[in-house]
Amino acid sequence: MSRFWSPAIHALEPYVAGEQPKIPGLVKLNTNESPYGPSQKVLDAIAATSGERLRLYPDPASTGLREAIAKRFDLAMDEVFVGNGSDEVLAFTFAGLLKHDAPLLHPDITYSFYKTYARLFEVKVEEIPLDDGLRVRIGDYDRPCGAIILANPNAPTGIALPLTEIEKLVASHPDQVVVIDEAYVDFGAETAASLIPRYENLLVVQTFSKSRSLAGLRVGFALGQRPLIEALERMKDSFNSYPVDMLAQAAATAAIEDEAWFDEARGNIIANREMVTKALEARGFEVLPSSTNFVFARHPAHQGADLQRGLRERAVLVRHFNKPRISDFLRVTIGTTEECHQFLEAIDQII
Ligand code: PMP
Incomplete structure (x- = not known):
C-alpha cells in the first residue's frame, strides 16, 4: 500500500496465476500448458x-x-x-x-x-x-x-x-x-x-x-x-x-x-487424459468428466492441500484451490505420457 496509489488500486483483487518455477526438473502439471512444443511450421x-x-x-x-x-x-x-x-x-x-x-x-x-x-x-x-x-x-x-x-x-x-x-x-x-x-x-x-x-x-x-x-x-x-x-x-x-x-x-x-500437428497433439492429450482418469479411479479418486487438457479429482481419504504438498515434495506441481466446495480437489494438467506416469507414481507413494 502506498499514498501514491489511486483509490481504484485498493479495491483490486489481482488474479494469482499458477507457479512458474525457476528450478529445472519439476514435472509441471499446474497451469494447463501443452506438454508438447509447437509444430515445426510454427x-x-x-x-x-x-x-x-x-x-x-x-x-x-x-x-x-x-x-x-x-x-x-x-x-x-x-x-x-x-x-x-x-x-x-x-x-x-x-x-x-x-x-x-x-x-x-x-x-x-x-x-x-x-x-x-x-x-x-x-x-x-x-x-x-x-x-x-x-x-x-x-x-x-x-x-x-x-x-x-x-x-x-x-x-x-x-x-x-x-x-x-x-x-x-x-x-x-x-x-x-x-x-x-x-x-x-x-x-x-x-x-x-x-x-x-x-x-x-x-x-x-x-x-x-x-x-x-x-x-x-x-x-x-x-x-x-x-x-x-x-x-x-x-x-x-x-x-x-x-x-x-x-x-x-x-x-x-x-x-x-x-491441422495435422494440431490433431496429433490433442489426440495424444485426450488419450493420456483417459489413461490418467482410469488410473486415478483405480486408486479410489473421484474424477469429474473432463473435456479439457486437465483432470479435476479428489480422494475420499486425502485432503487436496495435503496431496498437493506431497506431490510438490516429489517434484510434481499440480494446482489446488482453497475455495468452498472444491478444496478437496486437485487440478492436474495432462502432460506427456512420461510425466503422467511420474505423477501417478508420486500419488502411489503418498496414498
Ligand atoms: N480462459 C480460461 C478458462 C483459462 O483457463 C485461461 C488460462 N488460464 C484463459 C482463459 C486465458 O488464457 P490465455 O490468456 O493464455 O489465452
Whole structure:
C-alpha cells in the first residue's frame, strides 16, 4: 500500500496465476500448458520473422492472422478480433461489452479472472452456483441480467455443456451479450462458433495457449458478429495500437494452418487424459468428466492441500484451490505420457 496509489488500486483483487518455477526438473502439471512444443511450421515461421524486420512495428490489424482464423471457422475476417492472450481479449470484453446496470452472470466456480476483471472494470456481478454435480445448469441463468459469461468447458471442473445447451442460453437472451470462453474446447467439447451467423449476441473467445502450444507468445481471439467485434476494436485502439507482436502473429498464423500437428497433439492429450482418469479411479479418486487438457479429482481419504504438498515434495506441481466446495480437489494438467506416469507414481507413494 502506498499514498501514491489511486483509490481504484485498493479495491483490486489481482488474479494469482499458477507457479512458474525457476528450478529445472519439476514435472509441471499446474497451469494447463501443452506438454508438447509447437509444430515445426510454427518454429520456421518465427525464424523467418526474426532479425532485421523486428525494428518495424507489426501489422496493427493482425490481418494475416485474422484471415487464417476466419478461414478455419468459416467466418469473415472482420468477425475476428485478436489480442495478447485470451486474458486481454476478455479484459476488453468486460470493459466494452459486459458493463451494464443489470448484473453480469457467471458461475460461482469458474475461471477466477472473471471476478478480477469485474472488480477492475466495476462490472456488477451475480454469481450463479453450480449444481450438486458441479455442473452449469442453463435454466439457472433465466433471470434478469446485463450479460452472461461462461467457460465451456468450465474451469477448473473440466465439464463441458453440449452445443444444444449453449444455443438455448444464447437464444433465450437475445438482448444480452453471451460470452463463451472456449480456452479448452479443442480437447473434447464443441465450439459455439457455428452459431455466430445466427446470433448477434454471441461472442466466442479462444486461445493459442493450450491446444496450440503457444502460451509463451500470448495470443487469443474472439469471434462474433460485427457490432461485438467493433466494440473490442475500439477498446484495443484506445489501449495499445500494436497489441499482437510480429513474432506472435507469424507463429499463430502458422499454428492455425497446421491441422495435422494440431490433431496429433490433442489426440495424444485426450488419450493420456483417459489413461490418467482410469488410473486415478483405480486408486479410489473421484474424477469429474473432463473435456479439457486437465483432470479435476479428489480422494475420499486425502485432503487436496495435503496431496498437493506431497506431490510438490516429489517434484510434481499440480494446482489446488482453497475455495468452498472444491478444496478437496486437485487440478492436474495432462502432460506427456512420461510425466503422467511420474505423477501417478508420486500419488502411489503418498496414498
Ligand atoms: N480462459 C480460461 C478458462 C483459462 O483457463 C485461461 C488460462 N488460464 C484463459 C482463459 C486465458 O488464457 P490465455 O490468456 O493464455 O489465452
